[in-house]
Amino acid sequence: MFRLLKGFGVTFNYFRKKKITIQYPDERVVMPERFRGIHRFFPDKCIVCNLCVTACPTDVITLTGKKSEENPKKKIIDTYNIDFQGCILCDFCTEVCPTDAIVMTARYNNLSSFNRSEQFKDIEWLSDNHVYGYYEESDRVPEMGERGEQK
Amino acid sequence: MDLLFMAIYAVAVLGGLLGAVTYAILFERKVIGYMQIRTGPNRYGPWGMFQTIADVMKLLMKEDIIPAQADRKIFVLAPVVAFAPAFMVFAVISWSENLYAADLNIGVLYFLGVSSMTMLGVLMGGWSSNNKYSLLGAIRGVSQMISYELPLVLSVLGIVILVGSLNLRDIVFFQQDVGLWFIILQFPAFIIYMISAIAELNRSPFDLPEAESELVSGYHTEYSGFRYAFYMLAEYTYAIAIAAFATTLFFGGWLGPAFLPGIVWFLLKMCLFMFVWFWLRATLPRARVENLMQFCWKVLIPLALLNIVVTAIIKVWMGW
Amino acid sequence: MAIKTETMTLNMGPQHPSTHGVFRLVVDVDGETIKRVEPVMGYLHRGSEKLAERFVYTQFIPYTDRLDYMNAMTNNYVYCAAVEKLLEWEIPERAEYLRVITMELNRIASHLVWWGTYLLDIGALSPFLYAFRDRDHCLDLLNEISGARMTFNYMRIGGVKWDSPDGWIDRVKEKVKVLRENINEYDTLVTGNEIFQSRTIGVGKLTKEQILDWGISGPLARASGLKMDIRKDEPYSIYDRFDFDIPTQEEGDVYARYKVRIAELYESLKIIEQACEQIPEGDIITKKGKRIMMIKPPAGEAYTRAEASKGEIGVYAISNGKNKPYRIKLRRPSFVNVAILQELLIGKNIQDLVAIFGSLDIVLGEVDA
Numbered sequence: 001m002f003r004l005l006k007g008f009g010v011t012f013n014y015f016r017k018k019k020i021t022i023q024y025p026d027e028r029v030v031m032p033e034r035f036r037g038i039h040r041f042f043p044d045k046c047i048v049c050n051l052c053v054t055a056c057p058t059d060v061i062t063l064t065g066k067k068s069e070e071n072p073k074k075k076i077i078d079t080y081n082i083d084f085q086g087c088i089l090c091d092f093c094t095e096v097c098p099t100d101a102i103v104m105t106a107r108y109n110n111l112s113s114f115n116r117s118e119q120f121k122d123i124e125w126l127s128d129n130h131v132y133g134y135y136e137e138s139d140r141v142p143e144m145g146e147r148g149e150q151k
Numbered sequence: 152m153d154l155l156f157m158a159i160y161a162v163a164v165l166g167g168l169l170g171a172v173t174y175a176i177l178f179e180r181k182v183i184g185y186m187q188i189r190t191g192p193n194r195y196g197p198w199g200m201f202q203t204i205a206d207v208m209k210l211l212m213k214e215d216i217i218p219a220q221a222d223r224k225i226f227v228l229a230p231v232v233a234f235a236p237a238f239m240v241f242a243v244i245s246w247s248e249n250l251y252a253a254d255l256n257i258g259v260l261y262f263l264g265v266s267s268m269t270m271l272g273v274l275m276g277g278w279s280s281n282n283k284y285s286l287l288g289a290i291r292g293v294s295q296m297i298s299y300e301l302p303l304v305l306s307v308l309g310i311v312i313l314v315g316s317l318n319l320r321d322i323v324f325f326q327q328d329v330g331l332w333f334i335i336l337q338f339p340a341f342i343i344y345m346i347s348a349i350a351e352l353n354r355s356p357f358d359l360p361e362a363e364s365e366l367v368s369g370y371h372t373e374y375s376g377f378r379y380a381f382y383m384l385a386e387y388t389y390a391i392a393i394a395a396f397a398t399t400l401f402f403g404g405w406l407g408p409a410f411l412p413g414i415v416w417f418l419l420k421m422c423l424f425m426f427v428w429f430w431l432r433a434t435l436p437r438a439r440v441e442n443l444m445q446f447c448w449k450v451l452i453p454l455a456l457l458n459i460v461v462t463a464i465i466k467v468w469m470g471w
Numbered sequence: 472m473a474i475k476t477e478t479m480t481l482n483m484g485p486q487h488p489s490t491h492g493v494f495r496l497v498v499d500v501d502g503e504t505i506k507r508v509e510p511v512m513g514y515l516h517r518g519s520e521k522l523a524e525r526f527v528y529t530q531f532i533p534y535t536d537r538l539d540y541m542n543a544m545t546n547n548y549v550y551c552a553a554v555e556k557l558l559e560w561e562i563p564e565r566a567e568y569l570r571v572i573t574m575e576l577n578r579i580a581s582h583l584v585w586w587g588t589y590l591l592d593i594g595a596l597s598p599f600l601y602a603f604r605d606r607d608h609c610l611d612l613l614n615e616i617s618g619a620r621m622t623f624n625y626m627r628i629g630g631v632k633w634d635s636p637d638g639w640i641d642r643v644k645e646k647v648k649v650l651r652e653n654i655n656e657y658d659t660l661v662t663g664n665e666i667f668q669s670r671t672i673g674v675g676k677l678t679k680e681q682i683l684d685w686g687i688s689g690p691l692a693r694a695s696g697l698k699m700d701i702r703k704d705e706p707y708s709i710y711d712r713f714d715f716d717i718p719t720q721e722e723g724d725v726y727a728r729y730k731v732r733i734a735e736l737y738e739s740l741k742i743i744e745q746a747c748e749q750i751p752e753g754d755i756i757t758k759k760g761k762r763i764m765m766i767k768p769p770a771g772e773a774y775t776r777a778e779a780s781k782g783e784i785g786v787y788a789i790s791n792g793k794n795k796p797y798r799i800k801l802r803r804p805s806f807v808n809v810a811i812l813q814e815l816l817i818g819k820n821i822q823d824l825v826a827i828f829g830s831l832d833i834v835l836g837e838v839d840a
Binding site: 002003004006007009010011014020031032033034035036051054055057088089090091092095096104 | 527530534614615618632660
Binding site: 284433438439 | 661821
């Protein structure tokens with residue numbers, strides 16, 4: 001008849017238990033290595049193969065290349081843009097990239113803006129996006145401490 | 152001189168009440184938060200002390216919106232009508248042995264009579280907003296509050312029979328003389344009172360008039376800004392009033408071991424009541440409309456009547 | 472003497488708190504009794520099926536994530552399985568096990584969301600937060616393995632994208648224990664509660680005939696006494712290797728659906744435990760599957776179906792031998808299940824509307840596709 005009273009025990013039990021809230025701006029969730037966050041781009045590694053552009057389901061990547069000055073046979077990247085308004089962070093660009101020039105970082109909180117045009121990120125911004133993600137990078141950026149945190 | 156004293160007392164109570172409501176809301180949010188394994192508000196001030204103040208500031212600074220199709224006069228009046236009776240009943244509450252406003256001989260009657268007027272505010276608000284959800288909420292609210300007024304009154308009658316007085320102070324003095332609180336002498340009445348009080352206050356699990364998953368926000372859907380704040384104020388004031396009334400009736404008012412002053416005991420007992428309500432809200436789902444009415448008319452009212460009869464027989468038999 | 476009453480039209484949604492997204496119900500009510508219901512959908516329509524035609528096969532996988540975003544793994548699976556059927560590929564063992572574990576974890580997450588939001592609709596506040604805490608256990612695990620919390624994009628045609636990280640299987644085993652304990656607690660908190668029972672028992676009854684007529688599947692069908700579960704009836708992936716029951720109830724009311732879903736949580740936990748024990752070492756994707764842009768199935772048609780948390784999800788794929796599908800048709804369980812609403816709600820009151828509508832467990836991403 002009064003099985004509902006049992007529920008009071010449950011809620012009261014939780015009343016005493018430790019709380020699990022993460023106080024967001026002060027403490028942040030540590031995302032796992034594989035987390036598909038915002039991209040990082042390495043211009044030196046890029047061979048302008050255009051695979052990421054083809055693989056992108058939302059057509060948000062645009063790039064142009066130019067002839068390398070030292071080696072006229074090689075192409076180097078000139079512009080590289082991702083329009084984050086449309087990006088669904090599906091990871092295909094990094095999956096197809098033969099040289100791991102475009103990778104995904106574990107960062108998830110640096111895209112908010114008041115303006116849609118700010119979502120259009122260029123090569124400079126993308127190569128500056130220093131956060132560790134799941135990618136092999138010989139020269140890890142030393143000044144980074146906590147994941148996603150600038151020291 | 153009397154008039155001046157009354158005015159000062161009223162303002163003091165109003166001020167105290169505003170503070171009490173502020174912290175009642177914080178208390179509620181904290182209790183429910185803790186029960187839901189989160190911490191509740193903790194951004195403004197230590198332990199979130201200024202959260203409600205910030206909320207109220209926000210509400211006061213908002214634009215005052217009156218829907219174009221609303222019945223303007225009634226719409227404006229409704230929050231006031233809801234608040235006034237909830238505040239008026241504090242006149243007869245006796246906070247401690249010496250601290251009280253009116254030593255009214257018909258205190259119980261006054262309290263019940265005046266407090267039942269709050270439903271007018273609900274009806275006016277729901278009707279005048281010209282919103283379908285508000286209307287449905289108001290219909291639910293009024294039918295519920297009228298129904299539960301009966302068991303509420305009937306449950307109190309047993310105490311009145313035992314004491315032989317409608318004076319709230321006499322009821323406390325009686326408990327002092329007997330040495331027992333009425334929660335022991337009148338336990339069935341206490342249970343009935345608690346249940347119908349929750350329904351009167353539109354609190355969970357009987358919060359049908361403002362069931363947010365069904366009626367958006369019930370009768371105050373269209374209210375915003377300070378008018379909404381007024382409704383919230385009325386709701387919590389009424390909750391405090393009901394808790395104070397229950398403390399007086401069932402928990403011996405200001406009685407308690409002498410190491411704390413009477414008023415502290417009174418407030419502590421009220422807090423206990425409030426805590427139980429918040430606990431209910433954190434635990435139970437919302438009741439069904441039909442069950443709510445059936446429960447009132449088929450269970451609570453007969454039980455309350457039975458309680459009165461038994462109390463009357465005992466009273467005559469024992470010759471109190 | 473009858474009192475003259477008037478019906479009024481109530482627009483519930485698209486921004487009503489209990490429509491769980493952008494769904495609109497035009498309801499004619501007499502007092503609180505519902506006389507007529509008209510569901511309006513399509514606010515979230517993105518044309519997924521049409522979009523599929525302009526994608527290479529692999530590129531459509533993230534879009535299946537966004538159908539039923541509560542249960543994206545199964546969507547991932549069923550699409551990949553359809554293409555694999557066209558290709559007639561053998562999938563590596565380990566990949567199949569990883570698929571099953573992730574799918575069942577996701578089913579638990581999905582059912583927990585349902586449990587929490589449903590009780591929020593009914594008016595209980597705390598279960599919502601408890602459920603989301605436990606859902607987070609599942610999502611954290613899935614996040615570790617797939618790199619996203621909801622839109623996993625984890626499965627690939629021919630296998631899965633990642634192998635499990637170090638110690639992941641052990642963590643799953645640990646969490647299974649935690650989840651089982653917590654679900655027991657939910658039982659104590661809600662299932663026996665008389666107020667909850669009064670809200671749900673006898674409400675929104677569906678008969679077996681209605682289920683069959685309207686093509687309803689999933690927990691809704693099982694709650695009406697139909698013992699149908701594609702995991703058992705037509706075992707896909709490697710579900711025939713696990714020992715689990717299909718929970719059914721006879722009543723067909725909201726309470727029965729609730730009980731079926733709670734029982735399914737336990738069954739899913741059972742499957743995960745067994746899969747974690749049995750999982751072999753090995754490849755996680757076929758050799759050809761690694762070249763994700765190069766998949767080109769021979770011309771033909773394939774239909775695969777799977778048991779999502781909402782019901783039977785099916786993908787019908789037609790290939791004309793090119794690297795893009797000729798046509799993809801999605802059978803979305805939420806879309807099929809929500810159709811019954813019109814019949815189910817007549818004569819009920821608004822309170823029951825919320826209880827019944829919530830019990831269908833629809834996700835608008837899937838209804839509108």
